[in-house]
Amino acid sequence: MAKQQADNITMASGGTYSLATRGAKDVIDRATPRVLKAIEGLGIPADRARFTMADMGCADGGTSLEMVSAVIEAVQRAAPGVQSTVVYADQPHNDFNALVQIAHGLGPFESWSRRFDNAWPLVSGSSFYLQAVPDTSLDFAFSATAMHWLSEKPCEIESHVHMVGASAEEHAVFSARAEADWLTILQHRLRELKPGGRAVFVNFCRDAAGHYLGNTGGVNMFDTLRDIWHEFVADGVINSEELARMTLPQYYRTVEEFAQPFDAGLLPGMRLESIETAQVVCPYAAQFQADADLETFASGLIGTIRSWNQSVFLGALDGSRSLDERHAIIEDYYEAYRVRVLDDPTGHGMDYVHAYMTVVKDS
Template sequence: MAIAMTTGYSAQTEGARLCIDAASDWALTCVEQLPHQNHHVLIDYGAADGGTAVGLWNQVLDHLHTQQPNAHLTLIGNDLPSNDNIALAANLALQIPRPPKPTVLVSARSFYEPSVAPNSVSFGFSATAMHWLSESPGPLHNHTHVLASGDADAMQRFTAQALKDWTAILELRSRELQPGGRLLTVNLSRDSEGRYLGHNGGETRNVHDELHRIWRGLADEEVISEEQYRNGTILNFYKSPEEFMAPLKDASSAPYRNGLRLVDERTVHVRCPYRQRWNTDGDTAAFATGLMATIRSWSRHSFANAAGDAAADAVYQRLEQRIAEAPSDWSLDYVEHHQMMEKLA
């Protein structure tokens, strides 16, 4: 299945930008710790169209230039081959006028593959990208998202695939980091109380349950087949802090053997900006449209790949209507895990 965010992703994902903004303090800490040298390569892994991180890279480039005014800076944006890399290039190019006029590049390969030369990256960053799975862990028969499914067997399979992918990603990044380099990941997570993106512990509806109800309804109405229903699984997994840290606490893991070490970690909660705005202005139509669009931005490809564009569009028409009918029941709150790492010098 090709994973692809919708066109105009950044304009539809205000919450993702807020999650990145919440990590800016640690990003600046990372570049403060870099050794002084004449050139630094900075890379954004899983950048999508790059728009959500423009502000963060403004701060990072300015701060690093202040710290090391004679160093040349190269900023690379990376995602998947299915990404809107034209938009990514345009957003990266917004940094070019900044002193010291950094070089900006697009890496057109997957973040599941090597992206740059070994020992070349000074600072790597990734936000809300590493929850997607590289392959299906097998069928999910009763839901569209494993964490809301209550299926213990599926949970075990998805967990194993997620940890396999995460360890492989950290192994790649540990090879690419130069000794003394830093890596900061800002990942969708689940917290100690079991909350995750779309599930805030019952304060409002579980967004994944609602998506499933709509998808199941389309199958019951025979708009989609049972096979298409089963193929509508959203292939991502929100790892716990312990699962994120596991490869860095296992001395036998490849990233650990390559010298990657945990510096610090924290869990951060970000309230849904669309709901916060509705609480203030009461504009239900704008809330329903905005919240629907941000959910669609990351989930649409799952339904379109399973049953085509018309079926996927029907999901979001119904979703927007449901939000408009009961706006106080809806919110898309974020649970993020920040993990700061370094490669031993």
């Protein structure tokens, strides 16, 4: 096992990640036919005794419960006597108490582990930057909405919070880190997969139209996140060093970037079977279109946005501020975003833009 340590970034804990991220589940639901096709591609014989899959970067595991259930059902249909193991993996600062309870059906969702005999959840504290299980252990690997997190922040993005708004120079640094990280991620999966094994990755991307999460034609969410911090600097709430540190260690790859290590022959024994990009509409914006309930829309949207970035922003605030003060700034920040939505909801939302891909290891 490599000794590299995963980062300290955490999703909202206590099972609230899945509650706050209905859209992340919609994305996995959209990927499920692709997943089931990959399972079919495994050609599981009727006398197969064992099946092992992994969900990598699973957070609290709530968003993938139904997908996992569909996989186990398909595998049991192919091989009625099979015993399945599902390895839920995330970095060691993840909320594993929430994950275990959700996997065992003790959380707010129904779990496959209560429905199926002969199927067991296991949990790993190895991030996808590490090998998580022995060589040739996995029939199937899955990951959704996780691999945009880089192994480290390669530089600060001075005048924005995200690489989508980086300068050319900053972009090049982020791009190089993302290229190396993607290769590392795939090399570990190449070792973990059995011969003939398959993986489905559903990753945030920049699509052919230049769209990405929260930027699909309306108000650009990331520009809004940046603008409010700039206002906070102008108003003297935070200082410019803090602003510079407000850099999400993420990279949204293009289809070409996802294909690059395969095209470059860097992964002998593994091929990218198919890749497509697709948009999944913001569930909060969709509900607002239907019910025109502005308060609910603004609260839901802000809740889903903050669930994945507030730990980064909180960590960027100066340590000389009291923890109470830091929390107060964070609350004011998201409140400012909420007020913008309340003032004029037009174009606000967080549509998802993902690349859906299937990877196959040679038999």
